[in-house]
Amino acid sequence: MKLEKIGHGIWEIPVSEKQGMRVPARILSSDSLIQSLDQGVINQITNVATLPGIVRHALCMPDGHWGYGFPIGGVAAFDPDDGIISPGGIGFDINCGIRLLRTNITLDEAAPKMKELMDELFKAVPCGVGSKGLIRLDEKELKKALVDGVDWCMNQGYGSPGDPERIEEGGHIKGANPDNVSPKALKRGLQQLGTLGSGNHFLEIQVVKPNNVYDAESAAVFGLDRPNQITVMLHCGSRGFGHQIGTDYLQIFGKAMRKYGISTDDRELACAPFTSPEGQEYFSAMKCAANSAFANRQVITHRIRQAFATVFGKSDNELGMNVVYDVAHNIAKLENHNVDGRDRKILVHRKGATRAFGPGQKELPEIYRHVGQPVIVGGSMETGSFLLVGTDRAMHETFGSTLHGAGRTLSRSKAKKMVRGSELLKKMQGNGIVVRAASMAGLAEEAGLAYKNIVEVVEAVKDVGISRPVAQMLPIGCIKG
Amino acid sequence: MGYSYKYLPDIVIADVAFVAYGDTPAEMFRAAALATTAVMVKLEDIHLVVRREMTIRAANLEDLLYQWLSELVYVKDLENLIFSEFDISITRDKNGQQLTATVGGEEIDPHRYELGQDVKAVTYHLFEIKEVNGRYEARVVLDI
Numbered sequence: 001m002k003l004e005k006i007g008h009g010i011w012e013i014p015v016s017e018k019q020g021m022r023v024p025a026r027i028l029s030s031d032s033l034i035q036s037l038d039q040g041v042i043n044q045i046t047n048v049a050t051l052p053g054i055v056r057h058a059l060c061m062p063d064g065h066w067g068y069g070f071p072i073g074g075v076a077a078f079d080p081d082d083g084i085i086s087p088g089g090i091g092f093d094i095n096c097g098i099r100l101l102r103t104n105i106t107l108d109e110a111a112p113k114m115k116e117l118m119d120e121l122f123k124a125v126p127c128g129v130g131s132k133g134l135i136r137l138d139e140k141e142l143k144k145a146l147v148d149g150v151d152w153c154m155n156q157g158y159g160s161p162g163d164p165e166r167i168e169e170g171g172h173i174k175g176a177n178p179d180n181v182s183p184k185a186l187k188r189g190l191q192q193l194g195t196l197g198s199g200n201h202f203l204e205i206q207v208v209k210p211n212n213v214y215d216a217e218s219a220a221v222f223g224l225d226r227p228n229q230i231t232v233m234l235h236c237g238s239r240g241f242g243h244q245i246g247t248d249y250l251q252i253f254g255k256a257m258r259k260y261g262i263s264t265d266d267r268e269l270a271c272a273p274f275t276s277p278e279g280q281e282y283f284s285a286m287k288c289a290a291n292s293a294f295a296n297r298q299v300i301t302h303r304i305r306q307a308f309a310t311v312f313g314k315s316d317n318e319l320g321m322n323v324v325y326d327v328a329h330n331i332a333k334l335e336n337h338n339v340d341g342r343d344r345k346i347l348v349h350r351k352g353a354t355r356a357f358g359p360g361q362k363e364l365p366e367i368y369r370h371v372g373q374p375v376i377v378g379g380s381m382e383t384g385s386f387l388l389v390g391t392d393r394a395m396h397e398t399f400g401s402t403l404h405g406a407g408r409t410l411s412r413s414k415a416k417k418m419v420r421g422s423e424l425l426k427k428m429q430g431n432g433i434v435v436r437a438a439s440m441a442g443l444a445e446e447a448g449l450a451y452k453n454i455v456e457v458v459e460a461v462k463d464v465g466i467s468r469p470v471a472q473m474l475p476i477g478c479i480k481g
Numbered sequence: 482m483g484y485s486y487k488y489l490p491d492i493v494i495a496d497v498a499f500v501a502y503g504d505t506p507a508e509m510f511r512a513a514a515l516a517t518t519a520v521m522v523k524l525e526d527i528h529l530v531v532r533r534e535m536t537i538r539a540a541n542l543e544d545l546l547y548q549w550l551s552e553l554v555y556v557k558d559l560e561n562l563i564f565s566e567f568d569i570s571i572t573r574d575k576n577g578q579q580l581t582a583t584v585g586g587e588e589i590d591p592h593r594y595e596l597g598q599d600v601k602a603v604t605y606h607l608f609e610i611k612e613v614n615g616r617y618e619a620r621v622v623l624d625i
Contacts, residue, residue, distance in 0.1 A: 065494050067496075068493075068606030068607075128591060129522060129557075129589060129591070129594075129597065130594075188558045188559055199495075199598055199625045239558075243624070244555065244602075246602055247602050251548075267606070268604055268606045408495050410494070412598070412625065413488055439597055439598065440595075441596075442596070445598065481599065
């Protein structure tokens with residue numbers, strides 16, 4: 001297919017390239033990253049461009065790679081009146097996301113206690129296949145958590161007063177109705193609150209070295225304000241509860257497609273009109289899963305704070321473990337955007353992409369509004385992660401969206417063939433990273449060599465102007481499920 | 482040979498794909514169940530402690546396989562149960578397909594098991610069942 005460079009860092013596939021495309025597809029990348037773009041991304045993003053009611057263009061971020069339905073890194077907005085909603089544009093792990101915590105601890109204080117800290121965290125945050133959460137809910141209580149998200153956690157005492165405002169949507173998306181969730185999903189969610197999961201999910205202890213701060217002023221606003229400061233990053237989602245909602249609605253949407261006369265090339269692109277009963281019920285169930293994921297990260301945060309207090313023998317105040325921000329990267333949301341000079345409400349799907357609102361947006365907490373939204377980007381466990389900030393340009397080019405991670409380049413089985421988990425563990429420990437892993441095979445599959453170079457991917461979003469690097473965080477402790 | 486499976490390293494990047502083969506649909510369903518389970522744990526680690534009867538109905542064989550594997554993922558999350566023995570029969574009537582299975586396994590023991598990756602869900606991505614020279618083949622992508 002024809003891939004035409006139409007501006008700095010932006011490539012376009014015109015509508016003439018595939019039958020049924022309603023809008024062009026755009027890929028944001030760099031001159032070097034675009035060379036290694038897999039054909040699957042082009043195929044999938046042009047499929048997205050055929051969906052009813054799509055607005056302006058289908059987008060793929062620089063960390064994009066082949067997924068199912070939408071590519072990972074896919075962003076697409078739909079008209080809420082005559083467009084669709086697609087679970088394939090969100091993924092099974094609804095509101096998989098990343099949270100970053102700051103601390104008052106510095107590397108000098110942390111280094112002698114890292115092994116003890118990682119052991120304590122490994123106990124506090126269950127992970128891997130078959131792990132159960134440490135909080136058990138009955139169905140009535142779970143439903144409250146699904147409706148109220150982080151607010152439910154705050155009422156239960158799992159949080160500090162400043163937490164909710166530092167979470168996308170305040171950690172509580174309105175309009176979540178558990179009546180639209182199957183009994184199976186509810187049962188699957190009962191025992192998993194406070195668990196990390198496996199795959200690419202992680203909990204990391206990181207350090208921000210002075211030479212890795214690119215914008216000290218914004219960093220200070222976000223709470224990164226001292227040399228060699230320790231941060232904590234966690235990456236996880238809605239666990240079995242969200243996965244079951246994805247599974248249930250994929251089948252419901254398969255039938256809805258026939259009912260509404262919609263056809264797609266890929267069953268994973270199943271969709272329904274947003275205004276249809278199926279569309280509205282899924283949207284509401286998706287919000288339940290999104291709230292459960294926010295609550296999951298909140299409960300884990302509570303456990304992390306307890307572990308730090310135990311290991312460092314300090315009070316909450318002394319530790320200063322504030323949430324920097326919490327971003328969703330598998331979600332659909334109704335947002336107000338200026339589209340071609342007109343203010344419109346649109347349904348933005350982000351799958352493996354992060355909201356990146358620029359300065360002044362009313363959705364941002366007052367403390368950050370003058371700077372822009374913190375964007376948290378998880379890198380591979382060997383190379384480090386980034387804190388960026390959203391820009392005005394993102395509002396114009398990408399419906400206020402940007403990358404979410406480094407982006408995989410190697411399949412899981414190839415990564416496992418190239419490196420053994422036990423060797424990787426030794427290598428990481430040799431590089432000063434204390435590792436606790438539930439699965440050695442899982443560790444190998446997440447090796448740094450399986451991912452794009454995160455520095456290059458971050459450079460690409462900086463060049464195209466859809467977000468701006470604030471700081472890089474390097475891992476010194478890593479828990480993998 | 483009654484059934485077998487192999488993983489496909491090149492068709493997905495962040496997830497796991499496999500092809501399951503069987504002389505009959507039931508044998509192919511058994512192979513797919515083993516392939517799914519072996520992503521999460523080492524099959525040899527599973528002791529036969531618990532037996533279960535499972536029944537699943539669907540309009541066609543594709544949806545039956547999707548629901549069968551989804552059920553195994555569901556039971557794993559709900560009760561921590563994982564299985565390595567599958568005695569399956571599939572029957573067809575005018576309303577569709579029915580699977581009846583007796584499965585054997587136990588609760589996952591993270592201390593004794595060599596764990597792999599958790600399966601989040603079964604996807605319909607590249608999902609396909611076909612009959613080749615009298616053998617049944619299914620291609621499945623699991624979300625990891």
